[in-house]
Amino acid sequence: MIEGVDPQPKASHFIAGRYVEDTAGAAIPVIYPHTGATIATVYEATPAILEQAIASARAAQPAWAAMSGTERGRILRRAADMIRERNRELSILESCDTGKPLSETLYVDATSGADALEYFGGLAATVTGEHIPLGQDWVYTRREPLGLCVGIGAWNYPTQIACWKGAPALAMGNAMVFKPSETTPLCALKVAEILHEAGLPAGLYNVIQGTGTVGAPLVGDRRVDKVSLTGSVPTGRKVYAAAADGMKHVTMELGGKSPLLIFDDADLDNAVGGAILGNFYSSGQVCSNGTRVFVQKGIKEAFLNRLKERLDSAVIGDPLDEATTFGPMVSEAQMKIVLGYLEKGAAEGARLVTGGARMDRDGFYIAPTVFADVTDDMTIAREEIFGPVMAVLDFETEEEAIARANDTEFGLAAGVFTSDLARAHRVVDAFEAGTCYINTYNDAPVEAPFGGVKMSGVGRENSKEAIHHYSQVKSVYVRMGDVEAPF
Numbered sequence: 058m059i060e061g062v063d064p065q066p067k068a069s070h071f072i073a074g075r076y077v078e079d080t081a082g083a084a085i086p087v088i089y090p091h092t093g094a095t096i097a098t099v100y101e102a103t104p105a106i107l108e109q110a111i112a113s114a115r116a117a118q119p120a121w122a123a124m125s126g127t128e129r130g131r132i133l134r135r136a137a138d139m140i141r142e143r144n145r146e147l148s149i150l151e152s153c154d155t156g157k158p159l160s161e162t163l164y165v166d167a168t169s170g171a172d173a174l175e176y177f178g179g180l181a182a183t184v185t186g187e188h189i190p191l192g193q194d195w196v197y198t199r200r201e202p203l204g205l206c207v208g209i210g211a212w213n214y215p216t217q218i219a220c221w222k223g224a225p226a227l228a229m230g231n232a233m234v235f236k237p238s239e240t241t242p243l244c245a246l247k248v249a250e251i252l253h254e255a256g257l258p259a260g261l262y263n264v265i266q267g268t269g270t271v272g273a274p275l276v277g278d279r280r281v282d283k284v285s286l287t288g289s290v291p292t293g294r295k296v297y298a299a300a301a302d303g304m305k306h307v308t309m310e311l312g313g314k315s316p317l318l319i320f321d322d323a324d325l326d327n328a329v330g331g332a333i334l335g336n337f338y339s340s341g342q343v344c345s346n347g348t349r350v351f352v353q354k355g356i357k358e359a360f361l362n363r364l365k366e367r368l369d370s371a372v373i374g375d376p377l378d379e380a381t382t383f384g385p386m387v388s389e390a391q392m393k394i395v396l397g398y399l400e401k402g403a404a405e406g407a408r409l410v411t412g413g414a415r416m417d418r419d420g421f422y423i424a425p426t427v428f429a430d431v432t433d434d435m436t437i438a439r440e441e442i443f444g445p446v447m448a449v450l451d452f453e454t455e456e457e458a459i460a461r462a463n464d465t466e467f468g469l470a471a472g473v474f475t476s477d478l479a480r481a482h483r484v485v486d487a488f489e490a491g492t493c494y495i496n497t498y499n500d501a502p503v504e505a506p507f508g509g510v511k512m513s514g515v516g517r518e519n520s521k522e523a524i525h526h527y528s529q530v531k532s533v534y535v536r537m538g539d540v541e542a543p544f
């Protein structure tokens with residue numbers, strides 16, 4: 058219990074339109090990152106719970122698919138309105154689950170989820186097939202749902218991820234079983250509750266709790282047609298391989314080590330602002346973060362000085378105080394991973410500009426950290442840290458910066474700050490990344506495709522692109538004359 062808020066859900070799972078409990082599964086404590094205290098407990102799904110979720114989704118899906126897109130969309134749009142009406146309550150829950158400050162969650166979590174439900178609800182009725190004339194004959198195509206989609210979430214945006222996967226799946230007539238991260242199990246339950254209050258028929262959006270030991274049998278179940286994972290590359294490899302075994306569709310939203318190039322003709326304050334958004338928002342726990350900040354040599358010291366000044370004005374502390382702008386790491390485990398990278402950065406010779414340590418307070422706080430004079434081969438420039446750690450690297454020429462930016466196994470995002478627009482487009486053209494930014498960083502509107510290339514993933518979330526990842530095409534040849542057979 059946090060003062061004035063009780064995040065304990067009615068039960069651990071949401072199946073067939075209602076909360077369901079089964080305490081036979083392992084207990085999963087929900088730890089508030091601001092204090093380290095346990096604020097709720099849920100129980101890992103047992104095989105019986107998993108079976109209930111899959112069976113109820115399977116049973117509900119055909120009738121849902123038979124409804125018109127307009128009817129389905131109306132329910133999703135109603136859910137979007139309800140989420141907006143309950144934004145404060147949902148934002149507080151998101152802050153309890155993740156430790157992210159209310160100054161963020163009030164604006165980008167439930168609201169982004171509502172955007173997805175509204176957008177895909179609106180799109181549902183517009184998805185049509187093609188008519189392909191072939192002389193007298195013709196082919197028509199239908200875009201059909203896949204059936205049962207499994208969503209598996211990471212812990213950094215639990216409400217948003219539950220909606221970004223659920224909205225296009227449901228809009229296209231699929232059912233979903235969603236497994237949130239075991240670190241942040243609370244928010245997806247609320248999404249399920251609201252969807253059903255908005256009129257979603259029972260069984261179409263089920264939430265079950267657990268670690269990878271629940272995720273793996275979900276992915277492997279032969280009744281599942283698609284798996285959409287948001288998580289790390291190592292998990293993505295395992296889940297993609299398991300899905301391939303059953304020839305299932307996949308969307309893989311995985312990790313990154315994205316480059317942000319700042320040329321010396323850039324507006325300095327905008328570039329510093331972009332670098333802050335791309336490294337310290339959500340305490341750096343954002344997959345698309347531009348954590349390799351390449352700064353052209355001429356403005357390096359000016360950039361670092363301005364960055365340090367602005368970081369000094371971060372308000373660090375209680376996530377539920379709206380004045381707070383920077384919160385804790387999501388968990389003790391994640392904090393320890395990040396502290397390990399801070400040690401490596403120092404040991405491998407990077408220059409610490411600010412931060413660099415755990416903060417002397419309760420909870421899992423790490424000071425916003427900037428390393429300068431980072432070189433391409435340092436561990437902090439190669440591996441995803443997923444914490445508030447910016448690596449600043451210097452460069453001289455555009456060609457050199459592009460080559461070094463692309464020299465990574467990841468390809469989620471990339472950004473460029475420059476006042477030369479011809480250069481901006483040239484650089485973006487050369488980036489090996491799925492989601493690019495010019496003179497901004499980390500905007501993710503529902504209208505824009507989001508996702509990565511290389512090891513950062515497969516498929517796209519949001520935008521009309523996502524429709525293709527939650528449906529398949531049936532083509533129908535219609536012969537108008539006689540059939541000519543050889544014998």
Ligand SMILES: NC(=O)c1ccc[n+]([C@@H]2O[C@H](COP(=O)([O-])OP(=O)(O)OC[C@H]3O[C@@H](n4cnc5c(N)ncnc54)[C@H](O)[C@@H]3O)[C@@H](O)[C@H]2O)c1
Pocket residue numbers: 209210211212213214236237238239267268269270271272273276287288289290291292293295296309310311312313343344345441443469508509514
């Ligand atoms: N590209 C994106 O859109 C995006 C967004 C947010 C986070 N991420 C990435 O997520 C990572 C951080 O999240 P995390 O630590 O929760 O990731 P993770 O890979 O540890 O876990 C992700 C989810 O997969 C589940 N899981 C683990 N093993 C599984 C298995 N064998 N089968 C099925 N499910 C399994 C976990 O329980 C969890 O729900 C980072 O790498 C980050 O970059 C990517």
